[in-house]
Amino acid sequence: MSPLFTGRAGFALVIAAGVIVTIALPLIDGMFGLVQATVFIAMAVLALSLGFIWGFGGIMCFGQSAFFGLGGYAYAIAAIDFGGSSWAVLLAIAVPAAFAAMLGYFMFYGRISDAYMGVITLTVAVILYNVMNSTSGSQYHIGAAELGGFNGMPSVPPINLPGDPSAALSPLQFFILSMILLMAVYTGLRLLLASRFGRVLVAIRENETRAMLLGYDPRFYKLVAFAIGGGIAGLSGCLFTNWGGFISPTAFSLAQSAQIIIFVLLGGIGTLLGPIMGAVAIEYLITLTGTQHRFDANLILGVILLGFVLLVPQGVVPAIAAQLARVIPARRRAGASSQTVTAP
Amino acid sequence: MSGTALLQASGVSKRFGGVTAVDTVDFSLAEGELRCLIGPNGAGKSTFFKLLTGQLAPSTGTIKFRGHDVTHAKTHEIARLGVGIKTQIPNVFNGLIVRENLYVSAIRINKPARARAIVDEVLARLALTDIADRLVGVLAHGQRQWVEIGAVLAQEPDLILLDEPAAGMTHEEVARTAQLIREINRTKALIVVEHDMQFIRMIAKQVTVFNQGRILVEDNVEHVLANQAVRDVYLGKRAA
Numbered sequence: 001m002s003p004l005f006t007g008r009a010g011f012a013l014v015i016a017a018g019v020i021v022t023i024a025l026p027l028i029d030g031m032f033g034l035v036q037a038t039v040f041i042a043m044a045v046l047a048l049s050l051g052f053i054w055g056f057g058g059i060m061c062f063g064q065s066a067f068f069g070l071g072g073y074a075y076a077i078a079a080i081d082f083g084g085s086s087w088a089v090l091l092a093i094a095v096p097a098a099f100a101a102m103l104g105y106f107m108f109y110g111r112i113s114d115a116y117m118g119v120i121t122l123t124v125a126v127i128l129y130n131v132m133n134s135t136s137g138s139q140y141h142i143g144a145a146e147l148g149g150f151n152g153m154p155s156v157p158p159i160n161l162p163g164d165p166s167a168a169l170s171p172l173q174f175f176i177l178s179m180i181l182l183m184a185v186y187t188g189l190r191l192l193l194a195s196r197f198g199r200v201l202v203a204i205r206e207n208e209t210r211a212m213l214l215g216y217d218p219r220f221y222k223l224v225a226f227a228i229g230g231g232i233a234g235l236s237g238c239l240f241t242n243w244g245g246f247i248s249p250t251a252f253s254l255a256q257s258a259q260i261i262i263f264v265l266l267g268g269i270g271t272l273l274g275p276i277m278g279a280v281a282i283e284y285l286i287t288l289t290g291t292q293h294r295f296d297a298n299l300i301l302g303v304i305l306l307g308f309v310l311l312v313p314q315g316v317v318p319a320i321a322a323q324l325a326r327v328i329p330a331r332r333r334a335g336a337s338s339q340t341v342t343a344p
Numbered sequence: 345m346s347g348t349a350l351l352q353a354s355g356v357s358k359r360f361g362g363v364t365a366v367d368t369v370d371f372s373l374a375e376g377e378l379r380c381l382i383g384p385n386g387a388g389k390s391t392f393f394k395l396l397t398g399q400l401a402p403s404t405g406t407i408k409f410r411g412h413d414v415t416h417a418k419t420h421e422i423a424r425l426g427v428g429i430k431t432q433i434p435n436v437f438n439g440l441i442v443r444e445n446l447y448v449s450a451i452r453i454n455k456p457a458r459a460r461a462i463v464d465e466v467l468a469r470l471a472l473t474d475i476a477d478r479l480v481g482v483l484a485h486g487q488r489q490w491v492e493i494g495a496v497l498a499q500e501p502d503l504i505l506l507d508e509p510a511a512g513m514t515h516e517e518v519a520r521t522a523q524l525i526r527e528i529n530r531t532k533a534l535i536v537v538e539h540d541m542q543f544i545r546m547i548a549k550q551v552t553v554f555n556q557g558r559i560l561v562e563d564n565v566e567h568v569l570a571n572q573a574v575r576d577v578y579l580g581k582r583a584a
C-alpha cells in the first residue's frame with residue numbers, strides 16, 4: 001500500500017474532503033440530489049463494515065446484508081414501539097453486533113474454515129430473508145410493530161432531535177447527520193487500526209500461526225472485529241431505513257450482499273477509503289443507468305464491473321495511490337513509510 | 345533432576361496414520377540449558393517442536409513446562425507461559441514491515457513505549473536496523489529468518505526453540521548465528537535443531553540425537569560425535 005493516504009496528513013485530507021462535501025453539496029445540489037446522496041452515504045457506511053472485517057481482519061463474509069437488514073429492522077421496530085429514535089439507533093447497532101458476535105463465536109471458536117465461513121454467512125442472510133418474507137399478517141408483530149412479510153414495514157418514524165420525538169430531522173439535517181456518522185465510523189476505524197488491537201488483527205490476517213506462536217488468540221480478535229463490522233452494518237441499515245422510512249426483506253437479499261462485496265472489490269480491499277469510494281461510484285452509476293431506458297441497467301453495471309475487475313484488480317484507490325506515489329518524490333513520503341498498517 | 349526441569353516430555357508420541365513421527369520420547373531440559381537436537385531428515389525433530397508448542401497434540405504422553413501440564417494446551421497459551429519458536433519454514437508477517445513484525449511481538453505484554461524500546465534493541469542486536477522499514481515479504485530467505493528470530497526475541501520468552509536457524513545462511517551468517525545463540529543462552533534456555541555439524545560444534549554442550557522418531561543417544565557433544573551409531577544413521581547418510 002502506498003503511504004500516500006496513510007499517516008496523519010492523509011487522514012486530515014480525507015476528513016477535510018468529507019467536511020467540504022458536507023458543506024458544499026447542500027449548496028450546489030437540489031433537494032432531490034441531496035436525498036440521493038444520503039443513500040450513497042448509507043451504502044458507504046455499509047461498504048466500510050465489510051472493508052474492515054475483510055480487508056483488515058481477513059474474514060470472508062458473503063452475507064454482510066444480514067447485519068444491514070437486522071439493523072434496519074431493529075431500528076424500525078424500536079422506533080415504532082418506543083416513539084423516540086435514540087434507543088432505536090442504539091438498538092440498530094447493538095442487535096446486529098450481538099448477532100455477529102454469536103455467529104462469530106460459532107464460526108471462529110468452532111474452527112470453521114475460511115471457505116465455509118463465506119458459505120455460512122451467505123446462508124444466514126438467506127435464512128433471514130426467508131424468515132422476514134414469511135411474516136405477513138397481523139399475528140407477526142413485536143409490540144405495536146407489524147413485521148409485514150415481503151411488503152416490509154412502511155411509515156417508520158424518522159430520527160428526531162434527542163429528547164423531542166416531534167422534531168424529526170429535515171432531509172438536509174439527515175444528510176449532514178449521515179455525513180457526520182460516516183466520518184465518525186471512518187475515524188473510529190482508523191483509530192482502531194492504529195491501536196494495539198488493530199495491529200494485532202492485521203498481523204493475524206498476515207499469519208495466524210505466527211500470531212498464535214507469539215501468544216495471541218486469533219479467535220478472540222476475529223470475533224471482536226466481526227462484531228464491530230456487524231454493528232457498523234447495522235448503523236448503515238438504520239440510515240437506510242430512515243432514508244426511505246421503509247425496510248423490507250430485500251435488505252437481506254443476495255443481491256444486496258453481492259453489492260457490498262462489489263463496493264469493496266472495486267474500491268480496493270485493505271483500505272478504508274476504497275470501499276467508501278466504491279460504494280459512492282457504484283450507487284451513482286446505478287442512479288445514472290436507472291434514468292435512461294435504452295439499455296438494461298444491470299447489464300451496463302455488469303460490464304463496467306467486469307472491466308474494472310480485469311483492468312484494476314487491486315481496486316481503484318490502491319491503484320491511484322500507487323500512481324500518485326510514483327509522481328510525488330520519495331523524500332516526502334519517507335516519514336510515513338513505517339505506517340503500512342494504517343491504510344486509508 | 346525432574347524437580348528443576350524447565351521442560352519435561354514423558355512418553356510422547358505422535359502418529360500420522362501409519363507413520364509414527366515421534367515415538368515414546370522422554371526428554372528433559374533444565375532451566376538455562378542449551379540443547380542441540382540433531383538427526384536425519386524425517387527423524388521427527390520438527391514434529392517434536394510442534395508438540396512442544398501446541399501446534400499438534402500428542403497421540404500419547406505428557407508435556408510439562410515449569411510444572412504446568414501443557415499436553416493439550418493451545419498454542420497461544422503455551423506461548424504466554426514463555427515459549428518462543430522459530431519454525432523451520434519461516435512464519436512471519438509478510439505484508440508488514442520488519443519493525444512492525446517485532447512490534448506486534450513486543451506489544452503483547454508491554455506498553456507501547458517499552459515495546460518500541462525492545463524493538464529498537466532487537467533491531468540493533470540483529471543488525472536489522474537498516475531494513476527496519478522494508479516489507480518482510482520482499483526480503484531474502486536468510487533475512488526473513490533473522491526477522492523471525494527477532495520476533496521471538498522481542499517476545500522475551502524463557503525457552504526458545506530454533507528449528508534449523510542456520511539453513512540457507514552464508515558462512516559468516518552461520519558464525520554470527522552461533523555467536524547470537526551463545527549470547528541468548530546467558531539468560532534463556534534454548535533447544536536448537538540443526539544439520540550443520542560445524543555449527544553444532546560451535547554451540548553445543550549437550551546433544552540429543554533423534555532417529556525415526558526415537559531418541560538414539562543423548563550425551564555431550566564429543567561423545568555424540570564420536571558415537572558409532574550416530575555416525576551410521578546420521579553422518580553416514582549425509583556423508584558430512
Ligand SMILES: Nc1ncnc2c1ncn2[C@@H]1O[C@H](COP(=O)(O)OP(=O)(O)O)[C@@H](O)[C@H]1O
Nearest residue numbers: 360363365383384385386387388389390391392
Ligand atoms: N502433518 C503431517 N502429516 C503426515 N506426516 C507428517 C506430517 N508432518 C510430518 N510428517 C512425517 O513425520 C516424519 C517426521 O517429520 P519431521 O518432524 O518434519 O522431521 P524432521 O524435522 O526431523 O526432518 C516424516 O516422516 C514426515 O513425513
Ligand SMILES: [Mg+2]
Nearest residue numbers: 389390391432
Ligand atoms: Mg524439520
